[in-house]
Amino acid sequence: MNNKNKRKIIISTCVLAGVLLAASCSTLTTATSPRADGEEIARYILNQLSYDDDENLLCYLWGPVSEGDKILATKQPIFDVSCPGYVLYIDLYPTANMFHPVQYVFLSESTNELQVFDASSPPSNFNEYRMVDTAFAKLFMSAENRRAPIPDRTALDTSKSSRDNRWAVLMNGGYDSGNNHVRYWNDLSNIYITLNHVYEIPDENIIVLCSDGLNPAVDQANGQNSNPDLDGDGDDDIMYSCVLSNVDMVFTSLANNFTVYDKLFVFTTDHGGSVSGWDVIENLWNYEELTDAHFASLLAAFPECEKICTFEPCFSGGFLDNIIVPPGPIVGSSACRHDEYSWAMPPDYVYDTYVFHWTAAVKGQDAYGVPVDADANQDGIVTMDEAYIYAVSQDTDDESPQYGEYPEGIGSSLSLWVSSDPPAQPTKPLGPTLGIWNVEYTYTSSTTEPDGEQIFYLFDWGDGNNSGWLGPYSSGQTGTASHIWTELGTYNVTVKAHDIWGSQSIWSEPLMVTITDNTPPEVPGITGPAEGKPGNQYLYNLQTTDGQEQNIYYFVDWGDNTTTGWLGPYVSGTMIHVTHSWTEAGNYTIKAKAKDTFDAESDWGTLQVVMPTEYKFSFNAFLEHLLEKFPYVFPVLRHLLGY
Numbered sequence: 001m002n003n004k005n006k007r008k009i010i011i012s013t014c015v016l017a018g019v020l021l022a023a024s025c026s027t028l029t030t031a032t033s034p035r036a037d038g039e040e041i042a043r044y045i046l047n048q049l050s051y052d053d054d055e056n057l058l059c060y061l062w063g064p065v066s067e068g069d070k071i072l073a074t075k076q077p078i079f080d081v082s083c084p085g086y087v088l089y090i091d092l093y094p095t096a097n098m099f100h101p102v103q104y105v106f107l108s109e110s111t112n113e114l115q116v117f118d119a120s121s122p123p124s125n126f127n128e129y130r131m132v133d134t135a136f137a138k139l140f141m142s143a144e145n146r147r148a149p150i151p152d153r154t155a156l157d158t159s160k161s162s163r164d165n166r167w168a169v170l171m172n173g174g175y176d177s178g179n180n181h182v183r184y185w186n187d188l189s190n191i192y193i194t195l196n197h198v199y200e201i202p203d204e205n206i207i208v209l210c211s212d213g214l215n216p217a218v219d220q221a222n223g224q225n226s227n228p229d230l231d232g233d234g235d236d237d238i239m240y241s242c243v244l245s246n247v248d249m250v251f252t253s254l255a256n257n258f259t260v261y262d263k264l265f266v267f268t269t270d271h272g273g274s275v276s277g278w279d280v281i282e283n284l285w286n287y288e289e290l291t292d293a294h295f296a297s298l299l300a301a302f303p304e305c306e307k308i309c310t311f312e313p314c315f316s317g318g319f320l321d322n323i324i325v326p327p328g329p330i331v332g333s334s335a336c337r338h339d340e341y342s343w344a345m346p347p348d349y350v351y352d353t354y355v356f357h358w359t360a361a362v363k364g365q366d367a368y369g370v371p372v373d374a375d376a377n378q379d380g381i382v383t384m385d386e387a388y389i390y391a392v393s394q395d396t397d398d399e400s401p402q403y404g405e406y407p408e409g410i411g412s413s414l415s416l417w418v419s420s421d422p423p424a425q426p427t428k429p430l431g432p433t434l435g436i437w438n439v440e441y442t443y444t445s446s447t448t449e450p451d452g453e454q455i456f457y458l459f460d461w462g463d464g465n466n467s468g469w470l471g472p473y474s475s476g477q478t479g480t481a482s483h484i485w486t487e488l489g490t491y492n493v494t495v496k497a498h499d500i501w502g503s504q505s506i507w508s509e510p511l512m513v514t515i516t517d518n519t520p521p522e523v524p525g526i527t528g529p530a531e532g533k534p535g536n537q538y539l540y541n542l543q544t545t546d547g548q549e550q551n552i553y554y555f556v557d558w559g560d561n562t563t564t565g566w567l568g569p570y571v572s573g574t575m576i577h578v579t580h581s582w583t584e585a586g587n588y589t590i591k592a593k594a595k596d597t598f599d600a601e602s603d604w605g606t607l608q609v610v611m612p613t614e615y616k617f618s619f620n621a622f623l624e625h626l627l628e629k630f631p632y633v634f635p636v637l638r639h640l641l642g643y
Contacts, residue, residue: 038063042132045088045105048114056136058094060129062087064109071104074176074287075121083110088132089123094140095349096341097314098122098179098271098283126178141222143182143350147232148190148367150197164418167205167254168195168265173242173284174211175271177219183344185210185226186367187269187312187355192230192237194363195265199416203235207250211285213241219285242270242285248298255301260506261422263306264299269352272313278338280318282311296322304328306414306504308384312355314341317402324404329504331384331411333358333391336399343397354401357394361387362416385411407458409468413498423449423475423497426457426508431493433511434550435485436518436598442482445495445508449475453499457481462491462513472500485515520600521546521572524554524592526607534582534611542592543575544605550596556580559588559609569597585611 042061043053051057063086065071071078071087088105104117123129131137170188174180188210195201211219211226214236219226228236240246254264271283281289296319299307309332311319318338324330335342335354345353351367360366361374362382374382374390382390388403388411395401405411424447431443449455456471457479467481485491492510521544528540542554553568558580570576582588588609595601 038130039133041086041107042088045086045107045114046090049105049116051090053134054136056094057134058091058137058140059132059134060089060091060123060126061132062089062123062125062129063107071106071117072124073102073104073119073121074124075099076119078104078117078119079106079115081106083108085109087129089129091122093341094136095344095346097312097343097352098175099273099314100341122176122179126176129178140349143348144222145182145185145220145224145227146189146350146367147230148193149369150193150231151363151365151369164200164202164205165262166199166201166265166416166418167258167262168201168207168267169250169254170206170208170210171242171247171266171268171270171282172210173270173282173288173290174219175283175285175287177211177217178221179271180211180220180226181344181349182220182222183349183351184269185220185230186351187359188267189230190351190359190363190367191267191355194359195416196231198363199418201416203237206237207240207254208238209240209242209246209250210238211242213238213246215241244284244288244290247284247290251298252301255298258302258305260303260305261503263418264302264308265416266307266309267355268310268316269312269355272311272315272342274315274318274339278318278321280315280338282313282316282319292319292322295319296325299323299330306330308332308414308416310355310358311335312342312352315339316342317400320402320404324406326406328406329410329414331405331414332403333384333388334402335395337402340399342399345397353395353397354391354399357391358387360394361390381415381417383412384414407460407466407468413456413469413500415501417501420453420499420501420503421450422503423447423455423499423505425506426479426495426497428509429459429493429495429511431511431513433513434548434597435513435515437485437488437515440482440484441513442480443493443511444478444480446476446478447497447505449497449499451499453501455479455497455499457495457497459483460494460496460507461485462493462510463487463489469498485513488515488517490514516548518596518598518600519547521550521552521594521596521602523603524594524605526590526592526605528607530608531610531612532582534585537579537581538609539577539579540590540607541575541577542594542605543573544594544602546572546594546596548596550598553595554578555593555595557591558582559590560584566595582609582611587611 038061042059064084065081067083069081085108090103093100099120102119106115172184172188195206216225228238230237273281281291304327307330311334315338316334317336320332324332343353345351345356360372365371374386376386392401426445426447429443429445432441435441452475454472456469458469459467459481461483473479491513493513494510495508496505498504524542524544529538532538546552549572551569552572553566555566556564590607591604593602593604
């Protein structure tokens with residue numbers, strides 16, 4: 001406070017009392033009038049509120065204020081000043097990203113009273129407040145803009161790709177100059193260096209939106225301007241101010257030019273807020289906001305390309321339920337849940353905790369050059385699930401990082417590396433086109449990879465389920481997967497493939513599969529001769545239908561210990577013809593049954609047939625009968641025959 005504004009305040013002792021102000025929901029405390037020095041005024045207020053000097057608080061004093069002045073937070077009005085006094089703004093969680101609990105305390109000169117107002121956003125006139133000098137304030141404000149060391153390039157060869165199909169959008173809204181902390185620029189610089197110098201994503205493919213863009217005015221809480229050169233190579237890397245119109249422009253332009261073979265990476269660091277439940281926002285520059293629903297609509301305009309999103313702001317877990325949706329492929333992670341704050345990393349608060357470790361995972365070293373190894377399977381590629389797992393293992397702050405992916409398991413194959421030429425479109429799946437619910441069926445498909453790399457297959461069953469990524473298979477090798485449908489209906493089975501770089505093919509043509517509850521065919525009808533002579537061939541007709549119009553097989557038992565075996569398949573309703581010959585006289589029962597393609601068998605149909613004794617002429621028997629009847633006739637013949 002300037003000396004000309006300092007006033008002599010009469011010291012008087014009053015009893016401290018807490019009174020609830022119904023109109024303002026504030027706390028009223030009667031206090032002993034402090035001395036006029038600004039620092040002492042602030043310390044006096046803190047002492048009256050029982051805050052210790054060593055607490056991690058940031059305090060800012062505004063005043064003296066006059067009657068009629070308004071105490072305004074960026075999210076809501078706080079209090080209309082009714083008399084001269086001072087306002088102390090207390091950030092209760094300064095290492096958390098907004099929006100979190102804060103307090104506004106008004107000290108009245110005329111009544112020596114303290115009024116405390118709870119809020120969740122900083123002052124709208126932050127530039128009129130002056131930071132109170134405390135040990136923690138000195139530590140917090142000692143954080144400086146810093147660039148991470150440029151790491152050595154990895155040995156992974158990406159030269160096989162004829163083009164770079166990766167695009168990155170890096171965002172820091174900052175909110176305003178009083179709350180645009182140094183660590184946000186540092187987060188951007190660290191990931192930019194990682195993308196450009198480790199993964200070799202070209203400068204022109206990394207789009208950076210940061211606070212007020214290229215405006216040379218002060219835009220950081222340390223009183224400096226955000227340096228547009230994030231990696232120190234002399235080129236401006238920041239391209240646009242982080243306002244909603246620019247966010248829309250960047251994503252719309254990319255979506256209009258993307259193909260399914262491109263890759264999008266989105267990285268955000270900043271403040272965030274909660275609207276209600278899972279509905280959250282990310283703060284942009286100049287108090288603008290990007291809602292989770294709006295961001296999801298921007299991503300939805302892209303084709304079915306690879307998308308990777310990493311969020312640092314408070315409440316950013318609320319973005320995941322909006323964006324981790326079909327068709328994918330998409331992977332997203334956040335520093336916290338939808339109802340949690342995210343935090344700056346102690347002890348010096350130069351970076352935000354989650355993205356510090358996440359960036360270290362994909363980079364192979366942290367921002368101070370300390371090597372890290374997040375490659376859990378040691379295949380030379382840090383995939384998105386590995387980066388998340390590593391970051392969670394290192395994050396000890398009071399936050400719960402979140403992760404989502406669609407389809408399930410895709411995070412184990414997606415990385416920030418360039419995607420190679422994708423596999424060819426897989427063949428239309430082969431397998432049954434008619435099935436019964438709750439029965440497992442197996443399907444196959446195959447494709448080739450232009451670089452001869454290994455392939456993974458994913459079968460989509462058309463019922464909201466998929467096989468997950470299966471493999472690896474050699475290029476050209478057939479992939480196999482099985483599924484059980486639990487509901488009746490018709491489903492389209494499709495297949496896609498990706499190579500070892502995560503580059504995905506387009507979907508195969510669909511195979512239509514009908515799932516039914518199935519009934520066996522009707523009992524076959526048998527028509528044909530009901531009697532005959534042994535040794536003759538007889539023609540019989542068989543006919544039945546299947547309720548599901550499946551093909552039919554017939555089985556005939558002739559009643560003489562012979563059968564036809566299964567005959568078919570035949571179209572449902574078609575009459576077929578079979579022949580048979582009996583070798584012996586007798587009564588026989590012809591039995592016939594039918595089955596469908598699921599081996600559901602009908603009952604037996606029957607037909608009775610009779611094969612009478614066949615008459616044969618015997619001369620000897622005739623002659624014997626004749627001689628017996630006429631014993632005295634033909635004596636010579638009788639003698640010759642021995643009668």
